Amino acid sequence: MALRTEELMLNMGPQHPSTHGVLRLLITLDGENIVDARPYIGYLHSSVEKMMEQRTYLQNVALADRGLDYLTALANEEAYLLAVERLGGIEVPPRARWIRTLMLELQRISSHLVWLGTWGNDLGATTVFLYCFRERERLLDLFEQATGGRLHYVYFRPGGVSQDLPAGWTDRVLAFCDEFPGHLQEYSDLLTGNPIFLARVHGVGVLPKDAAIGMGACGPVARASGVGFDVRKAFPYEAYGEVEFDVPTQDAGDCFARYLVRMEEMRQSVRIVRQAIERLPDGEVRSKVPVAVKLPRGETYTRTESPRGDLGVYLVSEGADRPYRLKVRAPSFANLYALSEMMRGWKVADVIAILGTADIVLSDVDR
Amino acid sequence: MEGAGRARDHPGGRTVVSWELVEQLKARFPEVEPFPRSEPSPEEEPPGHKHDAAKAPVRHVPGAVVPAGRLPEICRAVRDEAPFLLDYCSFVTGVDRPEAGQIEVAYHLFSIAAHHELLLKVSVPRDDPRIPSVSGIWNAANWHERETYDLFGVVFDGHPDLRRIMMTDDWVGHPLRKDYVYEDPRWLVDLVAQRRREAGSS
Numbered sequence: 193m194a195l196r197t198e199e200l201m202l203n204m205g206p207q208h209p210s211t212h213g214v215l216r217l218l219i220t221l222d223g224e225n226i227v228d229a230r231p232y233i234g235y236l237h238s239s240v241e242k243m244m245e246q247r248t249y250l251q252n253v254a255l256a257d258r259g260l261d262y263l264t265a266l267a268n269e270e271a272y273l274l275a276v277e278r279l280g281g282i283e284v285p286p287r288a289r290w291i292r293t294l295m296l297e298l299q300r301i302s303s304h305l306v307w308l309g310t311w312g313n314d315l316g317a318t319t320v321f322l323y324c325f326r327e328r329e330r331l332l333d334l335f336e337q338a339t340g341g342r343l344h345y346v347y348f349r350p351g352g353v354s355q356d357l358p359a360g361w362t363d364r365v366l367a368f369c370d371e372f373p374g375h376l377q378e379y380s381d382l383l384t385g386n387p388i389f390l391a392r393v394h395g396v397g398v399l400p401k402d403a404a405i406g407m408g409a410c411g412p413v414a415r416a417s418g419v420g421f422d423v424r425k426a427f428p429y430e431a432y433g434e435v436e437f438d439v440p441t442q443d444a445g446d447c448f449a450r451y452l453v454r455m456e457e458m459r460q461s462v463r464i465v466r467q468a469i470e471r472l473p474d475g476e477v478r479s480k481v482p483v484a485v486k487l488p489r490g491e492t493y494t495r496t497e498s499p500r501g502d503l504g505v506y507l508v509s510e511g512a513d514r515p516y517r518l519k520v521r522a523p524s525f526a527n528l529y530a531l532s533e534m535m536r537g538w539k540v541a542d543v544i545a546i547l548g549t550a551d552i553v554l555s556d557v558d559r
Numbered sequence: 560m561e562g563a564g565r566a567r568d569h570p571g572g573r574t575v576v577s578w579e580l581v582e583q584l585k586a587r588f589p590e591v592e593p594f595p596r597s598e599p600s601p602e603e604e605p606p607g608h609k610h611d612a613a614k615a616p617v618r619h620v621p622g623a624v625v626p627a628g629r630l631p632e633i634c635r636a637v638r639d640e641a642p643f644l645l646d647y648c649s650f651v652t653g654v655d656r657p658e659a660g661q662i663e664v665a666y667h668l669f670s671i672a673a674h675h676e677l678l679l680k681v682s683v684p685r686d687d688p689r690i691p692s693v694s695g696i697w698n699a700a701n702w703h704e705r706e707t708y709d710l711f712g713v714v715f716d717g718h719p720d721l722r723r724i725m726m727t728d729d730w731v732g733h734p735l736r737k738d739y740v741y742e743d744p745r746w747l748v749d750l751v752a753q754r755r756r757e758a759g760s761s
Contacts, residue, residue, distance in 0.1 A: 234725040239734055241710075242741070278619055405646050405671055408699025419671060426674050490617030493667060493678065495649075506620075506667065508654055521650040521667070529702045558725060 199227060202540070206235050210314045210544045213554030215528075217547075221540055229535040229543070231528055236558040244518045249276055249485045252515070254346045260520060261556035262343065263306050266299040267498035269348040271520075274429055274494040275505040276350055280487045284430075285476045288352035293431040294468035295338075295347065297461040298365070301372070302331040303499035304454050304461075308379060311451075311548035315392055320382050327375050330368055337361055350485050352478030362469045369462050376458060383451070393447035397534040397546035400445055407530040410523050411501020413550060416453045417445035423497035435467045450549040486513045500524050500551060524556035578621045580675050583642055585623065588633055592624040594680075620667075622678030630681055631691045637668060637677065638696055645670050645677060648697035651704050653711035655685070655737045662688050662711055662736075666700075683713060685736075692718040710735040 205216040214235035220228040240259035244252050256272035257265040270292060277284060284292075309324030332342045338357055339347040347354055383389045399409065404417040414421065422439040424432040440456035442449035487509040495504040501523030508517040527550050534546050581593045596618060625633055637643040645668035654663040659682075666679040683690050692715035694701040704715045705724040712733035715721055723730060731746050732739055 234723075234727075237725040239725075242734055242739075279617060406698045408648060408697070421671050488617050490619070492617075492619035493649075493676075494619075502649070504649060504667075506650065506652065506665070517654045519650065519652040519665075525702065526699065529699065 197223065204543070206232075210547065211554070212310055213552075215552070215554055215557075217543070219535075219540065219543065224539045224541070226535050226538055226540060226543070229532045231531060233528065233554070233557050236554045238555075238559070240559045241518055241520060244515055246514065248513050249350060249487070249515070250483060252518075253349060254344075257344050257346050259555070260522065260559060261498065261500060261503075261524065261553045263303045263553055264299055264499050265341075265344050266295050266347065267303075267496065267503060269346070270296055270430070271494065271496040271498065271503045271505045272518075273348050273350060274496060275492055275507040275518075276485070276487065278494055279490055279492045279507060279509055280350070280485060282351050282481055282485075283479045284352055285479055286473045287356075287475045288477045288479075289430045290468050290472050291353050291357065291477060292348060293435070294365075294465055294472075295335075295353075296430070297464045297468070298331055298334065300461045300499045301458050301465075302328050302335075304458050305331070307454065307499075307548075307551045308451075311551075312379075312383065314544045314548045315389060317383065317386070317389065320379055323375065323378060323382075327372065334361070334365060334368065337364070349478060349481075351481035352476070354478070356477045362472065365465065366469060369466055372462055373459065376455065380455065390448070392542075392545050393451060393549075395444075395446050395448070396542050397447045397538060397549065398445045399530060399534045401443075403533050404445070404530065407533055408526040409501075409530040410526050411497070411499070412450055412453045412457060413501065413527045413530065415439065415441045416449035418443040421502075423495045423502055427495060429494070429496060431468065432464075434471075435464050437461075437464050447545055447549045450551075454551070484513050486511065495521075498523055500553065500556065501527060520559055522556045522559060524552040524554075525559075528552050528557050577675065580643065580677055581621045581623050584633075584637070584677065587636065587640075588625075588629070590626055590629060591633070594618055594622050594624070594678075620676065620678040622680060624680045624682065627681045627683060627690050630679075631693065631696065633679070634666075634693045634696045637679075642673075643670070643677070644673060645675075646697075647671050648693070648699045648703070649676075651693070651700050651707055653707050653713055653735065655711065655735065656682075657685065657737050660685050662713060664688075664690055664707065664713055666693065668697075688713040689716055690714070691716050692721075694718055709733070712736065 200221040202219040202221055204219060205211045206214040216232040218230045219226055238259060244255055253269055256268045260268040305324040305328040309321040312320030336342050338361055339345040399417045401418040404414045404419055418441060420441045425439055437460045440453050442453055489509060489511040491508045493504055493506045495502055503523050504521035506519040507515055510516040531550050584591055585593055637645045647669040649667040649669050651666050661682045662685055664681045669676045681690055690713060692704055694704055704718055707713050708715060708721055709723040709725050710733055
């Protein structure tokens with residue numbers, strides 16, 4: 193006699209410790225299997241794009257910093273300023289370009305550390321969480337010494353950066369670079385060699401390559417599915433065209449692959465930081481740009497590789513001192529859409545592990 | 560770097576925007592209208608030449624205006640046919656132009672393998688903005704179209720699940736339109752009061 197079963201709707205969020213923000217997932221279950229997972233977003237919507245239309249280009253630097261992804265403030269500033277500088281033909285002195293590259297890579301490491309720590313915490317590996325935040329704290333101190341801010345910096349400005357690096361700062365960064373690979377090995381030993389961790393992530397939450405492209409996934413999520421695309425390589429900006437680094441990819445497309453890609457990205461970031469310090473040119477850190485900068489009529493779309501993926505800014509100018517329309521193409525938004533594809537067919541116990549590897553930040557999704 | 564200080568030497572993106580793809584699109588579909596380009600283009604300007612944006616807008620994205628009715632057909636072609644092979648939809652969004660009575664819907668398409676891009680634009684009337692959905696062509700467009708519907712009010716015909724995505728389902732108006740009133744909207748105050756009453760009576 194067949195057992196009569198029916199599907200169960202399980203609601204997760206909007207307040208749930210593992211969504212790291214305010215995300216609501218409506219999961220349809222058949223027994224323990226996930227039939228469908230639908231994200232509901234908008235709980236953190238602050239209409240940054242609307243606010244940007246009412247503020248000047250200089251004021252918007254602070255808004256880009258705070259209004260988008262709160263773990264990668266510098267990457268947001270960079271994406272926004274690239275669009276402004278490109279449309280206005282604004283020059284950035286070489287030293288400022290290298291400082292930006294250096295800062296962006298430190299930001300990538302700090303963002304990935306938060307991801308690794310919180311994801312480890314979600315999986316029950318609290319030790320990793322504490323270790324990651326120990327190293328991130330050092331990075332935040334370095335940011336604070338150079339920019340004055342720990343999370344929100346407003347350090348990049350149209351035409352350069354706001355101030356030069358403090359004396360002795362690069363030596364402290366180099367000291368961090370010397371120690372950090374050893375710490376990465378520590379995390380790796382805690383996780384990669386752990387059978388419980390492997391059982392929870394290996395082969396789980398597969399995103400096939402064609403689905404990754406079709407659903408618009410980007411960044412480490414897409415690279416773990418075999419899409420070898422990195423904006424830093426494809427359309428180099430700042431000093432990325434002049435430094436040597438590899439773009440890690442994996443073909444498996446599972447949670448473990450996404451973990452490996454991000455771990456390797458941190459190693460590559462250390463490489464870039466070293467080269468940037470080695471080759472840091474002397475000179476000005478900011479070109480002369482009027483405070484009330486006006487851009488010519490026109491439009492541009494610039495792309496950057498933020499720690500979460502392909503962060504683009506589509507800027508339409510009507511010749512005023514503020515944007516006519518500014519669209520932020522957020523990487524988390526795209527990766528969250530691909531999440532349902534990763535979850536379908538897995539067990540309800542895998543939800544947290546899969547959600548963690550998408551590495552979404554809800555302020556980036558909702559904007 | 561020689562001639563530093565001008566847009567073409569700025570390390571943001573490629574040095575020269577390639578309009579070749581737009582010309583190929585025009586050859587394939589004569590009804591598309593390539594964006595007006597400034598001559599010389601900003602990248603090819605001789606040193607000291609000041610670009611006159613009043614004559615033609617500065618464009619750093621190659622693209623064309625597409626008639627709304629032909630959109631699905633053209634989109635399918637640029638996804639599947641060489642030399643386009645644009646398999647990746649970066650975003651769909653709107654630009655409100657109240658003085659023209661139009662909303663421009665912009666589609667940014669990109670090829671992962673060939674690294675080239677195309678910006679397609681469609682103008683729809685503001686009072687009845689309807690346009691065929693491309694979410695069946697690029698799955699990624701699904702949420703972007705929902706966002707454009709939510710914030711601009713553009714209706715995408717044939718979209719499988721056209722609901723608001725950022726705002727609540729009972730929200731009134733479309734926030735990214737230029738004439739949207741956002742200071743203390745009366746209807747919202749009333750709605751909150753009504754919800755309070757409902758919560759109190761239960």
